[in-house]
Amino acid sequence: MKFLTLAACALLSTMSLAASYPITGNTVNCRSGPGTSYGVKKSYKKGQSVSISCQTSGTSVNGNSIWDKTSDGCYVADHYVKTGRNGYVTSKCGGGSSGGSSDSHCKKVNTAGINLIAQWEGFVASPKPDPIGLPTVGYGHLCKQKNCAEVKYKFPL
Numbered sequence: 001m002k003f004l005t006l007a008a009c010a011l012l013s014t015m016s017l018a019a020s021y022p023i024t025g026n027t028v029n030c031r032s033g034p035g036t037s038y039g040v041k042k043s044y045k046k047g048q049s050v051s052i053s054c055q056t057s058g059t060s061v062n063g064n065s066i067w068d069k070t071s072d073g074c075y076v077a078d079h080y081v082k083t084g085r086n087g088y089v090t091s092k093c094g095g096g097s098s099g100g101s102s103d104s105h106c107k108k109v110n111t112a113g114i115n116l117i118a119q120w121e122g123f124v125a126s127p128k129p130d131p132i133g134l135p136t137v138g139y140g141h142l143c144k145q146k147n148c149a150e151v152k153y154k155f156p157l
Contacts, residue, residue: 022047023080024080027045028080029076030044031076051070052089056092064078064086091111137151
């Protein structure tokens with residue numbers, strides 16, 4: 001199961017590299033939050049590609065209130081990013097699309113990744129050994145403590 005999870009993370013990381021978009025403004029500020037009142041963390045030049053990890057609403061820029069969170073961890077107004085669409089092109093920030101534990105190798109998994117893992121891992125309502133004897137619960141969560149004590153929910157899930 002761990003191999004499959006790592007393979008899914010590797011697949012998703014290559015997919016996120018392909019989802020980069022060019023900046024259309026001459027110099028576009030990347031801010032600490034989704035709005036023009038947030039501080040500038042860095043700037044992008046026209047034509048520079050950015051990867052979008054998620055999108056959220058914020059200050060409207062030329063009629064567009066979508067802000068893109070880049071892989072650099074800051075936000076740019078979607079108006080200045082050529083995504084090819086008017087509207088959201090990826091998941092909304094903070095919308096339950098991340099998976100895994102905080103100490104896993106794969107920090108964020110999009111909805112397609114979660115569906116892939118669910119399809120191949122299967123759901124286990126209570127902690128039990130997987131095919132190679134490692135205790136798991138849910139969709140391939142590897143228990144780190146006895147009886148999966150780190151899981152905050154009651155069993156069966």
